[in-house]
Amino acid sequence: MVDKMNEGGQYKHQFISDIGIRGQITIYVIVGIVIVVGIVISLYLVGGPRLLGSTRSSPDIFIQSCAREVVQDSLEKIYRNGGETEISFGMKFNNIEYNYLCHNWDYYLACYNLHPLLEKQIENEIREDTRDIIQGCFDELIEDLEDKGFKVVVGATSYSVDLLPGSVDIKLKRDLKITKSDSSQTYSEFDLRIIDPIYRLVKTTERIVNSESSTCRFDRNEYMLFYPDYDIDVINYENNKIYIIRDRLSGKEFKFAVRTCAIPLGV
C-alpha cells in the first residue's frame, strides 16, 4: 500500500493492483486466521461464555436485570402508596386508598408530618421490600450455575438504594466466585441506575407536607409556575386533601393525602 497524491493535492490509499489472485486468497486466509485466533484469545481472557457455556447471560447482567425489575416493581408500590410499599395509615376515596403523610384528627389544628424523612424512608422501604427478592435472584443464579456443574462461592451482600435527581441508584455488592475445572471467574459489583423522577417528586411532596403542617395550605399554582415540569392536582374530600403530583415528562404520579386544620362539616 502506498500513498499517492491526487490531482486535488490530497492523499488517498490505494492497493497495488498487480498482486495476483493467489496472493489475495493467501491474505484473506491469514486475516481470517488472525480474526479467529483473536476471538479465541479474547474469549479465554474474558472468560464468560467459555466458562459458563450454555448458562444464561453473564451473571452481572442477570443480577442487574433481575434487580432492576424488582426495584421497579417496588417503586411502583411507592408511587401508588404515597411513599410506602404498604399503606400504614390512609383513607379511601373513589375506591383508591391514599397514604396520609400529614395528619391530625383534631379540628382546627395543623397536621403532624408523619414521615419527616420521607426520602430516607423510601430508600429504606425499597431496600427492605426488595432485599429478599434480590437475594432470590442470587440464589436462582447460583442454583442454575451449580446445576451446570459450576462451583460457586459467595460472600456477604451489601445493598443500598439511593434516590437521586433523575434516577434511583442501586449499590449492590457481593463477592461471587465461579469455578469449573481449573478456571474461575469473580464478580463483586452489580450496581445499576434506574432512570426515574421519584427524587424530585419526593422533594415536591416534602414541600407540600411542610407547608400544610405549618400553614394548613400550599400554593400549588405558584409552585407549578416555578416548576413547570410538575402538575399538581388536589381533591378536597370531607376534611382530607388528596394530592396527586405528576411528572409531566414521564407521566409518573405520586399520590398521598393530608388532613390538616379540619373544620366540622355543617354547624
Place this chain on the structure above:
Amino acid sequence: MKLENEMKNIGRLIVIICFLFLIVPLVNALGSSGCCELPEGGGVCSVIEQSSCAEGSEFSKGVGCEETTFCQEGCCFDDDETTFKESLESLCSLNWEPDANCNLPAAEFGCCYLGSTVIYSNKGTCVVETKARGLADNLYTGWENEVSELECVTRDLSKDEGSCIFSDGECEIKTEEDCFDLRGKFTKGYLCTAEGLNTGCEPTTDTTCVSGKDEVYFLDSCGNPANIYDASKVNDRDYWEKIVLLEDSCGADNSSGNGESLTCGNCNRFRGGLCRDALSDGVEPDLGNNYCKSTECIVDGEIYEDGESWCDYEGKIGEGDDIVGSLHRRISCNQGVSKIEDCGDFRTKICVQKTTFDPEVEGVAFREAECVKNIADDCIAYGTDELDKCRESKSCFVKHVEISEFLNFDVCVPQYPKGFNLRAKPEHEEKTKAESVCGLATLRCNVIRGKFNLQCKDLANNECLTEKFTREMNDLCRSMGDCGLEISYVDEVTKNYEIIYQKNHKPSRIWDEINLGEEYIENILRPLLVYKKDQIVRAEDKEVSLELGRSSARLRDKFEDMLSGGLKFIGIDLRARDSYGKKISGGGSCPNKRVTYKCQPWNPPTGGERCEECNKDPLNKPCTEYRCNSLGRACFITDRETTDGECLFYEDDGIAPIVRAVEGKIGENAFLNSTGNTGKTFEITSASGACLDTDSDIVISITTNERSLCRYSLEKDTYDDMTKFGSGFDSFEHSLERHLDNPSNGVSQGLDFSKEFNFYIKCEDIFGHIGPVGIDNFLTIDLCIDEGDDTGAPAFRSVNPSNETVLGFDANETNIKYFTNELAICKWDKEDVDFEKMENLMTCEDIFGQPTLPGQYLCEGTLPVNGTDNYYYIRCIDQLWLEDIEPESRNANKESHIYYLTKPSEKISIEYIKPFTEIFTPVDKATVNIIIGTKGGGDIHKCSYSLSGFDNLHATNEVGNSKTHTKSGINLYTGIYHVYVECIDVNSGDTVQGETEFTITKDTTSPQIARVFQEDTTLTVITNEDAICKYTTTSCRYNFEDGIDIGSFRTHTITVTRGDKYYIKCKDEFENVPSACSIIVRAV
C-alpha cells in the same frame, strides 16, 4: 329563727350534695379524655378517650396535645443536612432539634447552580444535586443565599455558558466552572457547532425542550441544545456560531411569550408560552417537533394567564344570601388547562380573590384566589354589644331588622352562611344544632293593645300581623344558614318557618296576608340564583385573605355555648326594647296579642326527581354530598370512599309510611296505651287510668317504618295545615314535648281551653306519600287533663344564670331569667319572707298557653350584687288573672327558692408577658414562645394573644387550672414586635388586657472579647455573650474543634506560662466563630 337557719343550712347542704352528685361524674367523664400520642385509629397526637389510645402509647389526661412534651414538634433532619422537617421527636429517626420551624442555618434556602440549571434548595441538597450530576468537588461554590425562589428560578444562566470540549473530542455546553471540573476546554460564548472548534457537531433542523428552561432550542448533530429555535435562522451559519442571549433572540418582546408561535421558540412561561411537544398537541411548527405552547386559559370568554386563579360562585354571595346547595370554588389556570377545586362542602370554606391591577394598561394584571375557612359561626357568636367588631370583620355584617317603630334592632350575622349537614352522624346532634342556629332568628312579637273609644285596638307592633313581619324575619332567618323560606341552587323553594299565634288571638286577617307568597320568591329569592361577576370576596392582600379565614377561639367557644346552652328556641330577645312591653300582659280588658316567627332549618323538596342533575353539571363541577342532599328528600350520594360519588335516589315503594305510637311511660305519671286493635288509636292516662295532672310534662314518641316527616294538630286538618311534630326532619323516630297547662286556668281567663283533646298525627315519607292514608284517617291520641281547682303553687324549673354562678368582679347587678312550671308572678328579696312581704317584683310577660320554653314560663329580674356572697329568696304566685276577682284562690310559694351568686375576691390580672427583651437568631427568622402569667380571679383563666392588635386575638395553649398560658412555635422574621394579650377569668367572665414588646435580631457576629486579665498564672477572658472558647499555642490557623477547651458561658480561664502566646477563638450558640482568632494574648 334558729330553726329557720338550720333549715337553710340543711337546704344548702342538700344543694351541695346534689351538686357533687351531678358534677363529679361529669368531671370524671370529661377528664377521661386527653392527649394520646398514638391513637388506635391511626395518626399521632389527638385528644381522645384513654380507652382509644394504643397500648403503650403516651397519654396525658385532661390536656390538649399542644401542652404535652411528647407531642412537641421540633426540627428533624438527616446527617447530610438535606432534609429539615417539622416533626415529633418520636417520628424522627435521625437528628432532632426543639425548633419546630427549623430556624437553623443549614436549613436556609438559597439558589443552587447546577450547570445550566438552578434549583432552590438548602446547602445540603445542593451538595447532593451537584454530586449527582458529577459536577464540582468544590461543593459550595454553586449555592447562594438571600435569594428569593422567584429570583432563583428565573436566573438566565446562558450568559456564562460556552462550549466545553473534552479529551475524547466530545463537546457539550457548560459553564466555565463545570467545564473546568470536568477537565474540558472551555470557550465562552461559543456553541459546539462553531466552525473554528472542529467538533464535528453540525446544525440540524431538530429542536428540543431543555429541563428547567422555558424555550425551544435547536439541536445540533451531537445532541447538544444550540440557540433558541428561530425558523428564519436555521440556515444562518452565524446563528450556529455563538450563544445568542434570550433578549437578543426572536420574539423577545412578545407579550404572550410567543405562545402558539410556529416559527419562534423564545417561550416565556410568565408571559404565556412554554416549550412543549408539538406532536401530542397536534401542532406542526415550521421545524422540529417542539413549540411554545400557550399557557393561557380562556374561560367564559375571559383570558387567564398561567398561574392565575379565580373564584367561581353559583349565585349571589355575601350579605347572608348564599343559597342552599351552592359552593364556593376556586379555578386555576396551569399551562393552558383550567382546573376546578371545591373550596369545601357545606360552604365550610369560602373563596377569596385578590386582583392586582396594572396602572399602565388600566386593566387586570393578575388574579389569585384562595379557599379560606368560613368563620360564619363567629358572626353568630358576636353579642349585641360587639357590633363594632362585627362591622370590622370581613366575614360578618350587621343586619338591621325593622318591623315597627318599637321593634327594630341590629344583629351580627354571617356574610356567607354555612350549609347544614343534616344527614351527618350522629343525626340527632347535627339536627339539634341546626335547629338552634336557625332558632336564633325566632322572634316573638307582642302586639300591644289598649282601649280606644271603648274598643280594644292594636296600639303598637301591629306590623307583626302583616307580611312585613314575616319578610323581615325571613331575611334574617336566611342569613343564619340554610333556614327559612329559601331557594336552592336548582331553583327549588321550600318553606321552613312557622307563624305561631296564641290561641284565641289569631288575627282576623287571612293567612295569606302574613305568609310570604310568590312575590317574595320572585323578587327576593330568584334573583339570588344569578351570579354577577363583580361579586367576589375580595382580599386586598394575602394577609387579609388569611384574616378572612381566621377564627377566634373565644367566639368559637361562645358559639358552642350558645348551641349547648338554654338559648335555643328563645331566639332574639327583644322585649326589653318594646316600650309597651313592661306591662304584665293578660288579665287586662285588652290583652296583648302575641305572634311568633319560628325560623326552622331548610328541608329539601319531596322526592328525588332531580337527584341526577348533580351528576350532570354542565360545567363538570363534581357532585358533593351537600349538593346532592339539597336536590330532594329522596336523594343520596353513593359512598365516596368506594365509588365516584354519584347522586342517586331511593326506590319509591309507592306505599305510605306506617305510623306507630310508642307505648309506655311518657311522663312522671303519664302512660300511653293502645285502644282498639287498629293500631291507630291511643290514649294517655295516669297510672290509675285517670286524667293527667295539670302543669305536668309529657313526651309523645312515634315511629315510622321509613324516613318521614310528621305533623299533628288538635283538629282534623289537612297535612299542609298541621304543625310539625318534633324536629321536622326526615327520621324514623319523632317525639313531641308537651306541657299540660291547667285547663281551668284557661277557662277562668275566658279562653277556650278544653280538658280533653286529641292529637291527630300524620306522617309523610320522602316521596310524599302520607300515612295513615285517607282524609279522615289519623293516628289519634286521646288525652284528658284533671280539671280540678288549681291548688298547687308555681314550681321552680330553671334559672339563668344558674345557681352559684361566679359573676364578674365589677358586677353591681345582674339580670336573671327565672322559669316556673306555670304562668306566675315572682318576687325576690334579700330576706326570706312571705310572698306578699317581698319587695321586688319580677317582670313576667309570658302568656298562658305560650311559655317561653316548653313547659317553662319566664319571669325576669335585676338583682343587686354586693360582696362575694349574695343570697336571694324567690317566691311566686299563680293565677294572676284572679287578682281582683278571687285573690284567695291564688297559690303562692310557702317556701323561698334560695338563689346564690358569688364574685371573686380579687380581679384577674396579668403578672407577666414573655418575651419582653431582645431575641437573637442565627438566621432571618426565630421561633418564639409567648408565655403569659395570670393571677387573681377564679380557678380557670384563658388567654389570647396577638401581634397586630386586640381585634385579632388567637388562643394560647391552656393547661387546666394553671395560670401559665403558652403559645409556642411562632415563627417570626427579625424585627420589633408588639404583643397584645387578653385573658379571661372563665368563671366570672372578667377580662384583662396587657401589652409588651420584643425584638428579634439576627446574630451573625462571633463573640467579642470584653476583657482580658491575668492573675498569677491564670489568664481570664471575658466574652460579651455566652460562648465556648478554645485556644492553641501555635497559631490562629486551627479548626475550632481541635483547640483546647477553656470553658463555656462568659468567663473563660487558662493556666498560662510566662512568655507563651495563646491563640484564642470563641464560638457562640449560633456557631458564629471567627476564621482568625478572637484574641491573641501573650502571658506575662
